[in-house]
Amino acid sequence: MNNKEMQFAYKVKLALDANLDNLSDDTLQSLAAARRVALARKKQTPMTVRVEQPVLAGAFGSAGGMLSPKASWLGRLGVAAPLLAGIILFAGLYQHENAKRVSYLADIDAAVLSDELPLSAYLDHGFNAYLAEKEQ
Structure with missing residues (x-):
């Protein structure tokens, strides 16, 4: 069943459940017969699907296996650890530069402050010109 069929079946189920007391005996019998036919068809068609996957995918992926909860935790840690390391690195770099x-x-x-000149001398534009001329 595809997604649309599943949604339709769910809506039909909700409608039938809501109006269960209002259904006549004939309708209940025809629904029971339709259910038996549907179950007979379902039993005839095998629903087993075999999926080929590499051996490591079950151990480290979220596909299942004995280590599934631990693998999921390790997968999250594998994403969070580099992100956290990057944040710490940038914070350290900022602190160092600051x-x-x-x-x-x-x-x-x-x-x-240790120089003998008064602070006003540094604010004088003529003094800056004098220092630039002296350096040449």
Whole structure:
């Protein structure tokens, strides 16, 4: 049965269950006869389907086998572990770069504060021109 047939059968079952008390005896007998015919047909057609699969697919996939619950857990861990490692790596990289930037700014602040020049000299555009000229 395909999906449409299953949905139709389910809807018919719900409708019959809802109106079970309102059905006449003739209708009940014809439904019982139809059920016997359907069961006879179902018994005649074998529903066994053999699926070929590699040996490892049952052990590590979700297809079943003795390790199915453990394999499912391992499969989820196989996805979550690299994701978690990536998040930790990016967080560590961010912390390292932030610490480097803070250290660099602290070195600049220490150099400016330990210098004999007043802070206003660094804000003067003429002084910057003088330093650039002196370096050449």
